[in-house]
Amino acid sequence: MSIAARFEIEYLQYLDPDGKPLGKELPAIAKDGARLVELFKQMLFVRVFDTKSIALQRTGKLGTYAACLGHEATHVGIGASMQPEDVFAPSYREYGAQFMRGVPPRNVLMYWGGDERGNVFEGPKNDYPWCVPISTQCLMASGAALSFKLRKQPRVAVAVCGDGGSSKTDFYAALNAAGAYTSPLVLCVVNNGWAISVPRKAQTGAQTLAQKGLAGGLHCLQVDGNDLLAVMEGMRRAMARARNGEGGSVIEFMTYRLHDHTTADDARRYRGEDEVKAAWLKEPFIRLRNYLTAHKLWDEAQEKSWAAECAKKVDEEINAYLNTPVQPVEAMFDYLYAELPEELQAQRAQAMAGEKR
Numbered sequence: 380m381s382i383a384a385r386f387e388i389e390y391l392q393y394l395d396p397d398g399k400p401l402g403k404e405l406p407a408i409a410k411d412g413a414r415l416v417e418l419f420k421q422m423l424f425v426r427v428f429d430t431k432s433i434a435l436q437r438t439g440k441l442g443t444y445a446a447c448l449g450h451e452a453t454h455v456g457i458g459a460s461m462q463p464e465d466v467f468a469p470s471y472r473e474y475g476a477q478f479m480r481g482v483p484p485r486n487v488l489m490y491w492g493g494d495e496r497g498n499v500f501e502g503p504k505n506d507y508p509w510c511v512p513i514s515t516q517c518l519m520a521s522g523a524a525l526s527f528k529l530r531k532q533p534r535v536a537v538a539v540c541g542d543g544g545s546s547k548t549d550f551y552a553a554l555n556a557a558g559a560y561t562s563p564l565v566l567c568v569v570n571n572g573w574a575i576s577v578p579r580k581a582q583t584g585a586q587t588l589a590q591k592g593l594a595g596g597l598h599c600l601q602v603d604g605n606d607l608l609a610v611m612e613g614m615r616r617a618m619a620r621a622r623n624g625e626g627g628s629v630i631e632f633m634t635y636r637l638h639d640h641t642t643a644d645d646a647r648r649y650r651g652e653d654e655v656k657a658a659w660l661k662e663p664f665i666r667l668r669n670y671l672t673a674h675k676l677w678d679e680a681q682e683k684s685w686a687a688e689c690a691k692k693v694d695e696e697i698n699a700y701l702n703t704p705v706q707p708v709e710a711m712f713d714y715l716y717a718e719l720p721e722e723l724q725a726q727r728a729q730a731m732a733g734e735k736r
Contacts, residue, residue: 451663
């Protein structure tokens with residue numbers, strides 16, 4: 380029998396769930412203790428922000444909110460691997476990546492509070508806004524990546540979708556274009572096991588989600604998304620390939636969604652308690668903390684002090700959000716069209732009249 384081609388998907392993991400090295404050579408980031416501490420502190424900040432945001436929603440001060448509990452290493456690692464001039468196309472829960480890129484937490488709160496001005500990020504002006512329609516952001520990033528190549532700019536476009544998003548035609552079209560044009564695109568698939576209530580095993584017959592990139596000729600890699608060292612190394616490789624003109628990559632980050640899909644969801648209806656308990660034993664925060672503690676880079680006193688500082692910083696962002704003046708009702712019409720259609724002019728007038736009442 381003749382074989383047309385063979386493929387392998389490499390898997391990256393350096394730390395076990397207890398934070399102990401697996402015996403293989405560690406990546407360069409492992410030697411930079413100061414950098415690891417800063418990234419760990421960012422992960423803790425994200426977790427504090429997430430906890431307080433959920434509390435805001437539960438008390439009616441925020442709309443539906445998409446938690447990122449359990450994704451901290453993957454999200455922070457993605458953001459930390461990018462340069463300011465790169466372009467990020469998020470879905471709707473990659474706060475860790477966005478904070479690393481300079482997006483103020485108050486912008487996130489404004490968005491989930493129903494104020495679209497939160498999408499006008501005060502940090503990275505070229506990044507795309509949050510994208511709730513699943514995986515359409517992959518197409519946006521693919522287009523940006525092609526423009527970088529045509530302009531001969533050493534920039535990379537990075538998009539993030541979930542395991543369910545990797546089944547969308549938008550995802551396949553994006554990777555196919557990137558492969559055809561050898562453009563600098565990195566597609567990050569955060570495989571948290573569930574596409575809302577649909578389990579990974581019911582979504583696709585593919586052995587890995589990373590291998591989907593093979594169809595488009597992209598470099599493919601699967602990474603332990605709870606291991607920050609592996610996340611940083613996987614992203615380093617993909618970003619270097621893209622920047623050096625070697626084409627795009629698909630990286631599947633294996634992690635778990637420790638919270639409900641959003642605050643409008645109740646995951647207890649479709650997944651078992653034992654599964655969630657098992658996932659908590661592998662979560663990223665404890666893993667990196669143990670590693671840093673073992674190397675005398677972190678201790679309980681530092682964590683207590685930093686957690687208090689995080690709480691203070693998040694409270695400042697919450698207050699900034701709560702004190703932001705609400706837009707007038709006509710704003711929903713004023714920023715949609717250059718010239719407002721006649722039928723909407725009537726609706727605008729009606730809405731303003733209603734407000735005056």
